[in-house]
Amino acid sequence: MSGQLKGEKVYHGIAVSAGVCRGRVIVLRRTRHVVAKRTLALDAVEPEVRRFEHALVRTRQQITEIQRRVSQTMSSSEADIFDAHLLMLEDRVLIEEVIKIIREQMANADYAFHTASDRYIAVLAEVEDEYLRERAADLRDLSSRVLDNLLEVKELFDLRHLSEPCLLIGHDLSPSTTAQLDKKFVLGFATDIGGRTSHTAILARSLDIPAVVGLKNLSDDLETGDYVLLDGYNGTITVNPTDQTLFEYGQLAKVKASLEEKLREVQHQSAVTLDGKIIHLSANIESLDDVEAVLAHGAEGVGLFRTEFLFINRASLPTEEEQFQVYRQVAEALKPHSVIIRTLDLGGDKFASHLQLAQEMNPFLGWRAIRFCLAQPELFCAQLRAILRASASGNIKMMYPMISGLDELNQANALVARCKAELRAENIPFAENLEIGAMIEIPSAALIADALAKRVHFFSIGSNDLIQYTLAADRTNEKVSHLYEPTHPAILRLIKMTVDAAHANGIWAGVCGEIAGDPVLAPLLIGLGVDELSAAPAVLDEMKYIIRRIKLTEAQALAAQAMQVDSPTEIFAHCLEFARSTAPSLFENKM
Numbered sequence: 345m346s347g348q349l350k351g352e353k354v355y356h357g358i359a360v361s362a363g364v365c366r367g368r369v370i371v372l373r374r375t376r377h378v379v380a381k382r383t384l385a386l387d388a389v390e391p392e393v394r395r396f397e398h399a400l401v402r403t404r405q406q407i408t409e410i411q412r413r414v415s416q417t418m419s420s421s422e423a424d425i426f427d428a429h430l431l432m433l434e435d436r437v438l439i440e441e442v443i444k445i446i447r448e449q450m451a452n453a454d455y456a457f458h459t460a461s462d463r464y465i466a467v468l469a470e471v472e473d474e475y476l477r478e479r480a481a482d483l484r485d486l487s488s489r490v491l492d493n494l495l496e497v498k499e500l501f502d503l504r505h506l507s508e509p510c511l512l513i514g515h516d517l518s519p520s521t522t523a524q525l526d527k528k529f530v531l532g533f534a535t536d537i538g539g540r541t542s543h544t545a546i547l548a549r550s551l552d553i554p555a556v557v558g559l560k561n562l563s564d565d566l567e568t569g570d571y572v573l574l575d576g577y578n579g580t581i582t583v584n585p586t587d588q589t590l591f592e593y594g595q596l597a598k599v600k601a602s603l604e605e606k607l608r609e610v611q612h613q614s615a616v617t618l619d620g621k622i623i624h625l626s627a628n629i630e631s632l633d634d635v636e637a638v639l640a641h642g643a644e645g646v647g648l649f650r651t652e653f654l655f656i657n658r659a660s661l662p663t664e665e666e667q668f669q670v671y672r673q674v675a676e677a678l679k680p681h682s683v684i685i686r687t688l689d690l691g692g693d694k695f696a697s698h699l700q701l702a703q704e705m706n707p708f709l710g711w712r713a714i715r716f717c718l719a720q721p722e723l724f725c726a727q728l729r730a731i732l733r734a735s736a737s738g739n740i741k742m743m744y745p746m747i748s749g750l751d752e753l754n755q756a757n758a759l760v761a762r763c764k765a766e767l768r769a770e771n772i773p774f775a776e777n778l779e780i781g782a783m784i785e786i787p788s789a790a791l792i793a794d795a796l797a798k799r800v801h802f803f804s805i806g807s808n809d810l811i812q813y814t815l816a817a818d819r820t821n822e823k824v825s826h827l828y829e830p831t832h833p834a835i836l837r838l839i840k841m842t843v844d845a846a847h848a849n850g851i852w853a854g855v856c857g858e859i860a861g862d863p864v865l866a867p868l869l870i871g872l873g874v875d876e877l878s879a880a881p882a883v884l885d886e887m888k889y890i891i892r893r894i895k896l897t898e899a900q901a902l903a904a905q906a907m908q909v910d911s912p913t914e915i916f917a918h919c920l921e922f923a924r925s926t927a928p929s930l931f932e933n934k935m
């Protein structure tokens with residue numbers, strides 16, 4: 345029974361990853377410490393000093409334990425970060441100041457520590473030296489841990505070490521947290537904010553964990569231990585589901601099981617239309633671990649390898665050698681299919697905490713992807729060299745994210761030429777004719793696609809960003825999700841312009857944004873002339889199922905009709921009607 349809610353209650357949000365699950369929830373709250381001043385009796389002062397010292401000892405034990413666990417599972421550099429915390433714990437100036445406040449003001453330890461550490465943090469945050477300024481964040485972390493111990497706040501859930509299946513509920517989950525979720529124990533998750541193409545949602549689909557976002561104040565209403573049912577098809581969370589609701593979902597599970605059987609039949613067949621048009625269907629991946637799913641769903645290689653996930657959730661940058669090993673292993677595992685490695689796309693909603701980048705007002709419009717890489721040639725060249733070295737396997741291609749114009753493309757290519765020259769001089773093998781593509785995800789790139797097409801081997805349309813940048817609708821913000829319309833005529837025109845420019849110049853064009861994995865939109869994209877679709881491995885079976893039921897000529901007629909319509913809703917309705925009538929089984933799991 346819910347802590348605050350009695351009886352069944354349904355919350356509506358945005359469905360971002362398919363599947364239904366139910367169970368007890370863990371509500372992830374950020375700890376907010378309420379620290380009030382209390383005046384102590386004279387004989388309580390020295391015990392309070394001891395309570396403070398005990399909290400320091402306890403904190404030291406916890407940090408040492410975390411450090412031990414981290415060094416077992418990760419490189420020692422990750423574990424080293426905790427050395428700084430341990431050193432701060434021994435800072436005599438801070439400790440003596442706290443004891444002085446306890447004794448002189450006869451104040452409680454939590455108040456004394458909070459006051460002293462806040463003063464320290466404020467001073468550190470103001471200093472000119474960047475290194476010292478960054479220590480303010482470490483001290484904030486540490487002081488929060490000491491306060492947890494003084495106030496006896498329970499440890500925040502360590503998501504890497506869950507021991508029982510649960511559903512996670514939070515105001516938000518960052519892509520870096522989502523990337524760490526253990527599929528064995530996290531049945532599903534739901535957040536108050538977020539959009540369908542936020543990287544958190546993309547990761548949920550990639551991990552094949554049911555998820556719903558944009559549930560407004562769900563996390564305030566729920567308590568850890570509440571029982572909920574999460575429906576990742578229809579975007580709902582039902583708290584305290586009744587027997588009737590559970591029965592209805594039981595029926596749904598039967599429908600789903602029979603669909604899965606049908607989908608298994610096409611899993612290892614090719615994605616070919618009834619009139620013989622072969623669509624190259626490949627997978628989007630984030631790590632080496634995803635290769636298994638790529639093979640299981642019969643994808644023809646990888647159309648997008650988001651390499652930035654190699655850079656986050658760690659204390660330092662991956663070396664060239666480390667990257668080379670990952671790229672090489674992915675390529676070897678998927679031979680003879682090709683693997684398109686996208687160069688680093690940090691920024692936007694994906695950050696590497698160890699890079700300590702300044703916060704920006706508009707991160708999606710700021711220092712992201714190729715812009716960031718061109719400004720950090722050393723970091724970029726380490727990746728380019730790693731990709732080039734791995735390309736000796738013969739099945740690697742590479743593409744740049746966020747190309748906005750020719751200059752960026754030329755600059756990136758110049759760095760590739762430099763890395764190639766270095767490798768030649770070092771006698772290190774690589775594919776001399778490595779194919780390089782540009783992602784088309786900024787309207788300016790689509791508008792000059794004819795010029796770009798003459799300088800690359802292929803295009804990959806990043807519709808997630810192309811939609812957000814064309815319609816000025818933040819892909820992570822549920823408040824503008826109604827404006828984020830893939831079937832907006834402006835999007836269709838930009839896609840068509842890109843595909844036509846590619847074909848006029850003898851190159852191919854694919855789509856690797858989330859619309860490429862939507863069976864409702866696939867016929868439209870195929871009708872617009874798209875040659876390749878790349879999507880999360882788990883959705884590829886449905887894609888094959890529908891592609892094998894349509895004719896290219898019908899898809900072309902659908903696209904031609906859509907290009908004549910002004911209303912995004914109407915275009916979507918045409919697509920839905922077409923998909924429903926072609927593959928009704930795919931829609932039977934809608935409540």
Ligand code: PEP
Binds near residue numbers: 689807810857
């Ligand atoms: C896109 O923008 O569509 C894309 C595939 O890249 P990402 O989602 O990683 O930004």
Ligand code: MG
Binds near residue numbers: 745785806808809
């Ligand atoms: Mg993108």
